[in-house]
Amino acid sequence: MKKTARAHTNIALIKYWGKRDETLFLPTNSSLSITLDQFYTDTSVEFDDVLDQDTFTLNNQPVSETERIKISRFLDKVRSFTGETRFSRVESTNHVPTAAGFASSASGFSALAAAAVKAAGAEATLEELSILARQGSGSASRSVYGGFVEWQMGEREDGLDSYAKQILPEGTFDVSVLSVEVSTEQKKILSREGMKRTVETSPFYQGWLDTVGEDLTNIKDAIINQDFTRMGEILEYNALKMHATTLGANPPFLYWQSATLKVMEAVQAMREKGLECYFTIDAGPNVKVITTPKTEKEIEKKLRSLDVVKDIYPCRVGPGISYID
Amino acid sequence: MKKTARAHTNIALIKYWGKRDETLFLPTNSSLSITLDQFYTDTSVEFDDVLDQDTFTLNNQPVSETERIKISRFLDKVRSFTGETRFSRVESTNHVPTAAGFASSASGFSALAAAAVKAAGAEATLEELSILARQGSGSASRSVYGGFVEWQMGEREDGLDSYAKQILPEGTFDVSVLSVEVSTEQKKILSREGMKRTVETSPFYQGWLDTVGEDLTNIKDAIINQDFTRMGEILEYNALKMHATTLGANPPFLYWQSATLKVMEAVQAMREKGLECYFTIDAGPNVKVITTPKTEKEIEKKLRSLDVVKDIYPCRVGPGISYID
Structure with a gap:
């Protein structure tokens, strides 16, 4: 069951600047962003028991082994959340102008989290998706939502209270x-x-x-x-x-x-x-x-x-x- | 008795940035500067009992009344230090490229303090001159000395321990x-x-x-x-x-x-x-x-x-x- 999700980049108005936990991507301060309408990543995920490892193509090209392992570690978190045990085929396409200083990691990990949970046949709340996405890249926690979004830093060591929520939906206050x-x-x-x-x-x-x-x-x-x-x-x-x-x-x-x-x-x-x-x-x-x-x-x-x-x-x-x- | 003194500008390597007392020019931190060889102010002072107020010319031009009063307030401090009671005639010439961002206040108040004390027939140590100059402009406290100079912030409320001293004389470590x-x-x-x-x-x-x-x-x-x-x-x-x-x-x-x-x-x-x-x-x-x-x-x-x-x-x-x- 191949599933495809789209997530947009965001631009922080209150910056995420500092981690209290490097591996869980837990921040030292809460931040706030606008999700942007023009820049996004489309990612499709398919779990398949014929695979003996996760595969990952970005813009139709296989990525480096380092990059592939990074994605595979992230997929481990999705497997752990969903109970899925198979490896997966991931295809990702970025529509992000990296020349303008946008990282594709926010839209990328947000789309990947969403597609992977769906492909595993599981359900996740937006908060759960935000927590998952955060563990790929901090700012990805915010790209789950449209409009104006706050990533609440949380206090817990396990990061389960460190997720984003929407402050104002898109279409309300356009900038x-x-x-x-x-x-x-x-x-x-x-x-x-x-x-x-x-x-x-x-x-x-x-x-x-x-x-x-x-x-x-x-x-x-x-x-x-x-x-x-x-x-x-x-x-x-x-x-x-x-x-x-x-x-x-x-x-x-x-x-x-x-x-x-x-x-x-x-x-x-x-x-x-x-x-x-x-x-x-x-x-x-x-x-x-x-x-x-x-x-x-x-x-x-x-x-x-x-x-x-x-x-x-x-x-x-x-x-x-x-x-x- | 007309007396003329020359003092040079200085450039801070450790910045004077913040006052703890606005009127006495007492700083919140000690600073350190190099006295420069090319930029200076020459100031002559003559106390004269025919005068009924202090007069001040800068580069042969009378200054504004606001400026004159500021100088006169400074001369009050010199009079208080020396016991001199007469008003004075002050002539000052700046050789300071203000276009390059140099204020002439450091060399100006340092030269004025030195010339005025001398014209009053008094003696002052360099530390005393530094304390006087400081009360015209903070950085003037450092222009009393050549070479590398530290302005020690001091602790006293009256500022009597807030003066500069030489760290290394000119001619030792040229930069x-x-x-x-x-x-x-x-x-x-x-x-x-x-x-x-x-x-x-x-x-x-x-x-x-x-x-x-x-x-x-x-x-x-x-x-x-x-x-x-x-x-x-x-x-x-x-x-x-x-x-x-x-x-x-x-x-x-x-x-x-x-x-x-x-x-x-x-x-x-x-x-x-x-x-x-x-x-x-x-x-x-x-x-x-x-x-x-x-x-x-x-x-x-x-x-x-x-x-x-x-x-x-x-x-x-x-x-x-x-x-x-």
Whole structure:
């Protein structure tokens, strides 16, 4: 019984920045994201007793053995949850612009969790899917749902209370997310590595932990009240704080490049001229500009005129997991 | 009796970032600087009983009344220290490239303190001059001395233990400081204002306070041992941490512009190619590159090739206060 699921990427407005457990992907703070409508992963899973190991193709290509083993370890968790004992054939197709700084791991593990549970003939609540997806990649816990989504960090050591829930469904409060790709040589400190070094060495990490809860409370209130300006101010502040913590790491590092700052400056300049837009930045040089559907086109045009901007990928608020067959 | 003193600007390697007393200019942390040889202020002071108020010309021009009153308040402190009762005629000439982000307040108040004490026919130790100068501008406390200078924050409420002392005299460990002016519209949050907002609102300020003492201890050790690399690593880290604190202020702000980051990236790229250089940044977009006299020319040339670099002002380690007549 082959089952296919689709899950969309998400962009965090309150960042997931730090793990308290590296193997279970348990975070040190709760986070909040928007699921995006344009970028997604389709994954089909079929358990089959003729297989003597899990197989995995990504965009119709077999992956490296390291990658395959990683997926197989994840499938062990699904087997343990469902009681399924067979190996499986996994086929995954990404529709994610990795050039714009999107990882496909959020949509990927979310789609995989959903398809695998279904293919095993089992049932899972969205919370259970979120817990499963989280164990592949932290941010995947949020891609289970559409709209605005909070990943509640939880307290338990086994992670059973660390899952996402929907704050506001898609179609209620539409915002526009412009993913701005800047011209840059990629000299990347992986998100996982940067997070770890920051947690372990930055004197600013405690300040992050001390204030992220307040940011989360405030932004949820802004989202529920559809207060775009307040949401924008909080999300930009939260992103700045996340990146500030890396400057205190030892050795220090910064995901921004001069091109990143140029886009940030442009966003602030447009805002001073009355255009509602705010930026957020993840563990890389690209910028996501959050604006309203009304001003999206004008802002995209202005951003495209910057010499450092290579491309822009516009999105709106997208849906949660769906099943294709 | 007209007396003229000269004092040089300085560049902080461990930043003065935060006041515990706004009127006495008492800092929340000790700091450390290099006095620069090329930029200075010459100030002459003459007390005269024909005057019914202090007069002040800067570069042969009378200053605004606000500025004059500020200087007069400072002279009150000198009068109180020396027992002098007359008003004075003050003439000051700046040789400081303010375009490169240098304030003239450090050299200015240091020269003024020295000339005024002398003109009053009094004597002051360098520590006493440092305490006086500090009450005009915090960083002026360091410009009393040449070479590498530490401003010890002190503990007393009256500030009598908050003064600078020399760590290593000029001529012992020569380093080159390239002040890099970047093309930029100045949209400045004054250092005093930025400092205050950061102390009052940034969740990262405690992390700054918790670690600046260690940076200071380590850099003093590096300087005394003339370990350029270690000194460079510490000063760059300290500058990054200072600027990180502003990203947590509410509202957040950043002194860097995209041009600033471009110079920072160039410095790191040169270093990766084996050229010894490190950056530091004060409360503005310009960058100071610390390098060795040996590599100074090569680095200056490479930096001048960047499109964002408007001009470069090279300096070496300079002297403390001197008296011209």
